[in-house]
Amino acid sequence: MPGPGRTRPAGLIPHLYSQAMAVDEKETGFVKDIRKQSADFPGWYNDVVRKAQLADYSPVRGCMVIRPYGYAIWENIRDPLDALIKQTGHENWYFPALIPLSFLMKEAEHVEGFQPEFAMVTRGGGKDLEEPLVLRPTSETMIASVLRDYIQSYRDLPVLTNQWNNVFRWELRTRLFLRTLEFLWQEGHTFHETAAEAEEEVARMLDVYRQIAEDWCAVPVLAGRKSDTEKFAGAQYSTSIEGMMIDGKALQMGTSHYFGENFTRAYDLTFTGRNNERQYPHSTSWGMTTRMVGAVVMAHGDDSGMQLPPRIAPVQVIIVPIFRSDTERTQIENALVGVKEELKDIRVKVDWREERPGFKFNEWELKGVPIRLEIGPRDLAKGEATMVRRLDRSKRTVPLQELSLAIPAMLEEVQLALFKRARDFREQHTVRLDSLEALVKFFESSIGFVITPWCGREEDERTVKDRTTATTRVILSGSAGPDTPCAVCGRPATVEVSWGKSY
RNA sequence: CGGGGCGUAGCGCAGCCUGGUUAGCGCGCCUGCUUUGGGAGCAGGAGGCCGCGGGUUCGAAUCCCGCCGCCCCGACCA
16 A cells, blocks of 8 residues: 555666765764663663653653654654544544543453553542543543444444544553653544444554554554454454564554454444444554654664654754854855755754754764755865765765755655665564474574464463563464464464564 | 662762761853864853751761652563
8 A cells, every 4th residue: 555655756866875985984983972772772762862852751750751853753753644544534533531430440351451550530629529530541431432422323334533642551660752651642443334344444544554654664564463462451353563673672563453342332332223223333443652753763773873764854954064264154154045945845954053063963863864964165165065864874975956856865765775774674683483492592592573383372472471571463474374383382373473572 | 569779060970988177070051262074172150958857966968767759670561
C-alpha cells in the first residue's frame, strides 16, 4: 500500500555523493556530553533525549516534560498519522479523561489487565466522591458506554472514531518516552456490523502504523499477530508492529486489536441487524504513542547523538554562517536571502548564535539534523555552500543556485539510506533456528530476533522466557510448513514466530 | 514490595570518617575584550534553608534519631 510519503524524486541528481569528500577521522568522536552508545545503551539514550532537548524529567515521578524540539518531532509523526486516519474514513472525537470506576469493572479480562495501573480520583469539591473516577488508561469502556446511545441500527455502522489525548498508567519503572505514567497517543475505536469488516479494519490500521514507522520514521518493522500471553487485556487477538533498536531489543511501536463482541456485550451495545434481530457490533481499537519518538532515537542514533529521518525532522537543514568581521557577516546575510528563497519548501534554520562554528556543528549533530550547510567567505567567493550530511559526515560543495534541487534530493536520499541501514541491521541480527538449545545459546551471546516454528503453547513462552528473558514478538506466518516440529517442545508447529528481548 | 545508591548553586560533584574562620571545584549563566571553516581564551561578576524535622554540643553540611524524595537492579506494560 503506497503511503503518501512514498513518492520519491527518483531521477533527481542520482549519485550526488559519489564524489563526496572523505571524512576526516579527526572530525569524529567529539561528543563528550553523552555516554558511548556501545558501552552503555540506556545511559546513552537518556543522555541523548535530555541533551538534545527532546524531553526532561519533571517534578512528578515518572512523568516527563516534552520540550519544543521533542514535541515538534511528535507533531511531525502525528500529522501524517492523523491524515492517514482521516483518509481511511475515521473522525476525531473527544471523550472524557475521567472514567467512572464501574465502567472499567464491566469487562473482566480488561479490568484484570489494567487495574494495577489505575490512577484514581477519589475526592472533588472538597468531598469524597461517591464513585472513584479513574484517569483513563485507555477509552474502550467510555466509548462503548457512550456509543451505546448512538448506535441503533446496522445503518449506523460502521462507526469509525479516533481521539488524540493523554492516558495514564501507573507504571513501576519508567523511561523517557518509552514508558511514563502519562503519555500522548491516538486511540482509534471502531464498531462494525460483521467480524470480517472489523478484522479488515484491524489489519488496515496496523498497515497505517507500518507506513508511519517505515515511510516516515524510517524504522523497518515486523508486523503480525501477538501470542495470547502478549495480547491486550480484553482482546480476542492483538496485532503489533515491532522495530529493532540498535541494542538489538524489540520495541512495540503500534498495536491494533480485534475485540469481537467482547466489549459490546459487556456494555450491552447492540444494533438491529438486517434480519431485524438485535446483534452486537464487532469492535476494534488501535493506538500509536509518543513512544515513537524514542524509537527514532534508538533506531538511528550513534555516538554523536540523534539522526533524524528528514520527513520528521523539525529542522531539515541547519545553516551555520561563518564570518570574522561585520563585513563578512553582512555578505553572508545578503547571500542567505537568496538561499532561503531557493529552500522555501524546506524546514531551514539559520544559527546566528554567538557560538563558534565547531560548537554548532556538534550541537546540531547531537540534535540529528540531516543536513548542515556551512556558508563562509571561502564558499561565497565561489558562489557555493558546503553541504555536510549527518548520515556519514560526508561533505561536498554545492553551487548556491543548485540548492533547490540538491537539498530535496539529498533529504530523500538520506531518508532512504536511514531506512535501508536500519533494515540491514535488523536482517544481520535476525536468525532462523529450530531448537530450544540453539535459541538459548543465541540469546546468551547475541542480540536480535530469532524466528522459529512454534506450536503456540503458553508453556513454551514461559520456558523460553525463564531461560533467555526473550518473549514472542509477533507471529509472522500462520503456518510453519508440513511436519515441522515446534522449536521449543517438538510438538507439531502451527506458526512461525519471532522472539526477542523487548522494552 | 525486596536489594543497592544518592540528596550541598541551574547541572555534575568534593567536603562528612576525625565538628571549629567567609562552604569549595568543574560546567553553565552575566559583563567586557580578543576570537570564529569541528565543542575558544583571558579578566571580572552573580548565584546556597548543605532534602525536611528533632536531638547532642560553646559550636553541626559534618555526629545521633526520625521522616521525605529521587535514581539503579528484580515481579507488570504502548
